[in-house]
Amino acid sequence: ASTVVVGDELNxxxxxxxxxVDNGVFRSGFPHSANFSFLQTLNLRSIIYxxxxxxxxxxxxxxxxxxxxxxxFGIEGYKEPFVDIPDDTIREALNVVLxxxxxxxxxxxxxxxxxxxxxxxxxxxxxxxxxxxxxxxxEFYNVVLSFQHRTGCVVGCLRKLQRWCLSSxxxxxxxxxxxxxxxxxxxxxxxxxxxxxxxSFSCSNK
Amino acid sequence: ASTVVVGDELNxxxxxxxxxVDNGVFRSGFPHSANFSFLQTLNLRSIIYxxxxxxxxxxxxxxxxxxxxxxxFGIEGYKEPFVDIPDDTIREALNVVLxxxxxxxxxxxxxxxxxxxxxxxxxxxxxxxxxxxxxxxxEFYNVVLSFQHRTGCVVGCLRKLQRWCLSSxxxxxxxxxxxxxxxxxxxxxxxxxxxxxxxSFSCSNK
Numbered sequence: 001a002s003t004v005v006v007g008d009e010l011n012x013x014x015x016x017x018x019x020x021v022d023n024g025v026f027r028s029g030f031p032h033s034a035n036f037s038f039l040q041t042l043n044l045r046s047i048i049y050x051x052x053x054x055x056x057x058x059x060x061x062x063x064x065x066x067x068x069x070x071x072x073f074g075i076e077g078y079k080e081p082f083v084d085i086p087d088d089t090i091r092e093a094l095n096v097v098l099x100x101x102x103x104x105x106x107x108x109x110x111x112x113x114x115x116x117x118x119x120x121x122x123x124x125x126x127x128x129x130x131x132x133x134x135x136x137x138x139e140f141y142n143v144v145l146s147f148q149h150r151t152g153c154v155v156g157c158l159r160k161l162q163r164w165c166l167s168s169x170x171x172x173x174x175x176x177x178x179x180x181x182x183x184x185x186x187x188x189x190x191x192x193x194x195x196x197x198x199x200s201f202s203c204s205n206k
Numbered sequence: 207a208s209t210v211v212v213g214d215e216l217n218x219x220x221x222x223x224x225x226x227v228d229n230g231v232f233r234s235g236f237p238h239s240a241n242f243s244f245l246q247t248l249n250l251r252s253i254i255y256x257x258x259x260x261x262x263x264x265x266x267x268x269x270x271x272x273x274x275x276x277x278x279f280g281i282e283g284y285k286e287p288f289v290d291i292p293d294d295t296i297r298e299a300l301n302v303v304l305x306x307x308x309x310x311x312x313x314x315x316x317x318x319x320x321x322x323x324x325x326x327x328x329x330x331x332x333x334x335x336x337x338x339x340x341x342x343x344x345e346f347y348n349v350v351l352s353f354q355h356r357t358g359c360v361v362g363c364l365r366k367l368q369r370w371c372l373s374s375x376x377x378x379x380x381x382x383x384x385x386x387x388x389x390x391x392x393x394x395x396x397x398x399x400x401x402x403x404x405x406s407f408s409c410s411n412k
Contacts, residue, residue: 011369013374017381018378020227171223175381
């Protein structure tokens with residue numbers, strides 16, 4: 001009982017809004033170089049990136065040197081009421097998470113886990129976020145930093161595949177969305193047809 | 207692609223605020239009988255209950271019939287500024303989560319995973335919570351239902367053991383606490399001495 005961790009340089013900085021979704025499946029805000037040493041502890045095999053913008057060079061380098069495969073699905077951002085969440089693309093992203101027969105058929109390695117799902121939000125540096133914490137402006141912090149809409153939709157659809165009731169799907173969505181929650185996202189999840197993604201998936205111990 | 211899940215009776219209802227903390231470690235609000243079929247999918251070996259109140263009979267029955275072991279740590283609730291979070295009890299709870307040499311020494315089975323950590327909050331029936339969702343009174347919902355302080359402290363200390371930086375520990379705490387966040391809880395986590403719990407623990411794939 002004598003080894004004490006001293007100094008922030010020895011500590012891990014998970015990306016903002018980091019959470020474990022299920023065995024081998026994680027979600028987070030956009031990862032920055034400060035988060036790389038933490039991400040290495042996850043032994044990621046793949047990352048699902050849900051934005052059309054090119055992946056930054058530093059992140060691409062990190063992926064290369066850690067043999068992490070990038071699956072990019074360019075879902076455009078939107079502002080309500082101009083809603084156009086592409087059902088097919090969400091389905092494709094889910095296929096990567098689940099490893100469906102689609103991938104078996106084309107001979108790819110379907111063992112994409114551990115996988116991290118993220119999109120573009122949370123692009124505020126750690127120093128700013130720490131400063132917000134220090135000044136206890138939590139409410140502001142929640143509004144500015146806390147949500148990734150596309151990630152929230154993918155995870156919500158995954159929960160439907162896991163047969164979570166809709167109020168629980170929304171409970172989780174709300175927790176990450178906070179003041180940025182959108183009715184259109186929730187409507188999308190409500191209408192998402194689970195029968196079109198044939199594989200079931202559960203939190204149970206594997 | 208033709209099996210569609212119809213009707214809520216076929217869906218799982220996770221306890222409020224349910225989340226996966228790490229491999230084999232879950233957190234949630236107080237589980238009710240409506241949540242039991244979901245909990246069965248987790249194949250729990252143990253539950254850590256952080257309140258002094260007796261465990262309800264229905265829950266005890268559920269534990270018995272599913273061979274789930276109950277670890278109860280009677281941490282009293284408090285209202286600021288009367289703060290007395292018992293450091294030792296939090297440490298004992300962490301020992302159950304981690305399976306420390308303490309347990310090896312006394313010959314107990316330390317394989318407590320999968321384990322669910324919960325305390326008393328969230329004691330509002332599913333019908334009420336659904337009604338709140340229907341009426342879109344999300345803010346009220348968050349305030350009334352969303353937090354378990356003692357669970358938040360245990361998970362926060364666990365994150366410190368995982369060497370998460372403090373701002374990330376608070377980020378997660380805040381997400382579950384929403385409007386119910388307490389400075390005293392965060393101060394407790396900040397001061398918690400990780401060197402007194404010797405085992406490290408990580409999100410990495412096992």
